[in-house]
Amino acid sequence: MDKIDSMKAFIRVVEAGSFTRASEQLGLPKSTVTRLVQGLENSMATKLLNRTSRRLNLTEQGSIFYQGALKLLEQLNILESDTRTEAAGPKGKVRVEMPHALGCYHVIPRLLEFTEKFPGVQIEAGISNQTSDLIEDNYDCVIRIGNLYQESLIARTLGTLKMVTCASPDYLNRRGTPEHPGQLLQEHILVQISSPRSGRAFEHKVSRTGDEVQLWGKWVISVNDSVAAFSAAKAGLGIVTTYRFLAEECLEKGDLIELFPDWQHDEVPVHIAWPENRHLPAKTRVFIDWIRTTWDF
Secondary structure: OOHHHHHHHHHHHHHHOOHHHHHHHHOOOHHHHHHHHHHHHHHHOOOOEEEOOOOEEEOHHHHHHHHHHHHHHHHHHHHHHHHHHOOOOOOEEEEEEEOHHHHHHHHHHHHHHHHHHOOOEEEEEEEOOOOOOOOOOOOOEEEEEOOOOOOOEEEEEEEEEOEEEEEOHHHHHHHOOOOOHHHHHHHOEEEEEEOOOOOOEOOOEEEEOOEEEEOOOEEEEEEOOHHHHHHHHHOOOOEEEEEHHHHHHHHHHOOOEEEOOOOEEOOEEEEEEEEOOOOOOHHHHHHHHHHHHHOOO
């Protein structure tokens, strides 16, 4: 008995609601469908269906097996599709979630290279600072800044992001230029960045030759997006600690001035992650491989 054929017959019986309708949909004799399902039950020594003259009901074990069989056959279909299309190149849509700043300033500007290399793959980018549930929201993979808290994910580190503390010339002309990070608390205004998930302010610290200082200070604006914080700092609203890749061009032009260049910031890890118990289609695999090889922060 072919176990895959038996699983397909069992799923069709459950979804059709009867052996008769299932046999019609499968184009098989009713006796064959019945034998396939009975053989499945015998092989596992458990009853999957309660049969009456009027209806079929899944047993508790049958319900568990049904859900597992659906997932298994889905993965099998993906695997077969990948195998058939591998020679012609991967095809299909890849749903990727990524943070706003990283997506807009780093990933999306480089996607032309990927689309030219893999013209059959479409990227559906979900730009969000919220931490979505990858499986529930049906993403193929996600890019995350910081530590990962969701279990059941396979994650690979892409690299780390350098941080910088800076302010606009206008702000420094009005408030003065701090020489030591300890001056921020009493004398300066910060642009605060808070977590979209918890609402808590992100904490930053700098260190130099054994000396470590938290970057605390008063604030007049708090945002939950790094790009918004960067814009606030450019507008002279305060001192910001942000990703260096966001501020680099403005630092070079003099639109922002780096503070405390002799102090070291903690770098922030970046990961790409995908579901642990899901077959990785070729379309997703090539995107993951591409972004891992092109990461150069």
